[in-house]
Amino acid sequence: MAKQILLLLLIVGFTIDLAAQNVDSLKERQSELRDLIQSLETDLKQTTTMIPPELGWSFRYSGTLGFTFNRLNNWATASNPNSETSAIQVSMLGRANLREENYFWRNTARLNLGWQRQDLKRDDVPDESKYEPTVDVLQINSLYGYKVSPKLSISAMAEFRTTIIENAFDPAYLDIGTGATWTPNDHWLVVLHPLNYNFIIASDELDFESSLGTKLLVEYSREIIDGFLLSSNFTGFLSYEDADDLSNFNWTTGLNFKAFRGIGVGIEYALRWNKQETRGLDDDIQSYFLVGLSYTL
Structure with a gap:
């Protein structure tokens, strides 16, 4: 056993x-x-x-929508214990690019709009609460390049920027110039145009001055990890006549996370420096920050 x-x-x-x-x-x-x-x-x-990328036309559309709402009801510690504040901001980007063996034509349109409303709900203040415009930018860019090598091209570019909600097209900026474009890979685009004229269209009441200078455009776009797209756009003008007062730049950077069928979360931050726009203000740097739902087509 x-x-x-x-x-x-x-x-x-x-x-x-x-x-x-x-x-x-x-x-x-x-x-x-x-x-x-x-x-x-x-x-x-x-x-x-x-x-290598396919030849012919390619199209892309993306945007970010941000919205905030805040309401106080008899909140004693606030300066306005009964108030409502809301804001909405939208950023849209569209691209139409033509790629051929010996030349390319890149077209980009950006639209950034924002509104804000505040209702103090006080008896001693008239109720005139309505949405007031905040961010207001329309920018259109068209770049043509003829390739002298796989990465270097002789190029010409036109760029137009203005407002459309308030004081539409007053002022409006138009850059036209020529020079060279360098495309080291599909993620980078560098444009340097030493012969560029910055036309400024404005009413007589506004003191703006056009000038000759150098135009610089740098773009970067890449999916850093799966689902996360980083994009950055810098465009600047350096005036030969007065580099301090007549020059300007715009720099916009965004990060988008795709969650479901092109819909996700987007973050965008923009800086602008233009002394001709900020005369009379304490700071020459303008900026905005946006977080919201994003979509890509």
């Missing part, structure tokens, strides 16, 4: 040890397969980036 029990224990122990060995070997195999999959995914991404 004792021998039978001992034999049974040996069989059970051997079975458990064999099962543990099988689990360890399966985990080992699982790890090897994961490493193989990761290596194949890396090779696939590298191969994809080496494939």
